[in-house]
Amino acid sequence: MTAAPTHRTIVRDGIAVGIATGAYGISFGAISVAAGLTVLQTCALSLLVFTGASQFALVGVIAAGGSPMSGAVTALLLGTRNTLYGLRLAPLLAWSGWRRAGAAQLVIDESTAMSLTRDTREAARVGFLSTGIAVFTLWNLATLGGALAGEALGDPRTYGLDAAVGAAFLALLWPRLRDRRNQVTAVLAVALALSLVPVAAAGVPVLAAALVALGVGLATRLMQDPTEIPERDDLPSGGEHE
């Protein structure tokens, strides 16, 4: 990208990111139907919830036998990330009233990453809207396609779709595992969740992992990492998904 990208190249980048997320949408649609949701419920999630990791979490908890509400709580804990994105975006986009209300639905990893890097408010708005609208459109079309394909396939186990769920979560997690603190958090979360599987109701082991995030967050507050760059580490880079 050049030093001062034109609006046209910003829009083009946004559309490219949208197309890339289409692949995730197909996976989500197929996995959601395999978890037992209807095509309509699957599409409602992509239209109304519209934040990928939360949607995967909701259907993942249900696929593992958890109650829909424990899935919803897990999804919302993952959705808190978008609140922090909004805090960063608010002064940059400077929208109010109905524009802000409409823009809120588009606050996700991709639209944030594609607008925070811009130098001017105008460019940030173009980046946010083009990426947000492109991802929203393609994510929902891909969800529908994936859900219909998943339904046509029949028993998901025959095609290994149950194994695809774990792989999808791992792929979402992977870019964050370069950081040492995140590695420790992941290992502790796995240990806690698996130790709770035999004794707790389905859905609880995953929710309990939220305590690990809280614990590690409090612990590292006491021993601050001097190499930490707080402005960058909660943002995905350009093409990465949430």
Add this chain to the structure above:
Amino acid sequence: MWTAIIVTAVGAYLLKLAGLSIPGSVLEHPLVHRVADLMPVALLAALVAVQVFSTGSELTVDARTAGLAVAVLALLARAPFIVVVLAAALTAALLRLL
């Protein structure tokens, strides 16, 4: 199921809107940021573990474990998301055919 979908939809939207509406200083505490950064890591890691290594309330090792191993290899080879997911699914499906 629909109740959970509506709760998630309303909650997810309000979380997004809150970020755009709340004055930045309220949540500008380093601890809030750190926990929010760690939250997806902890939850996704737990989801991987539960998804792959449990059936109901039992810990299990089966075709899904092989699928996850192949997914790790695909990720190490920097394969795109859809390839990672398909490779895991295909591995599990083929193992079950044996």
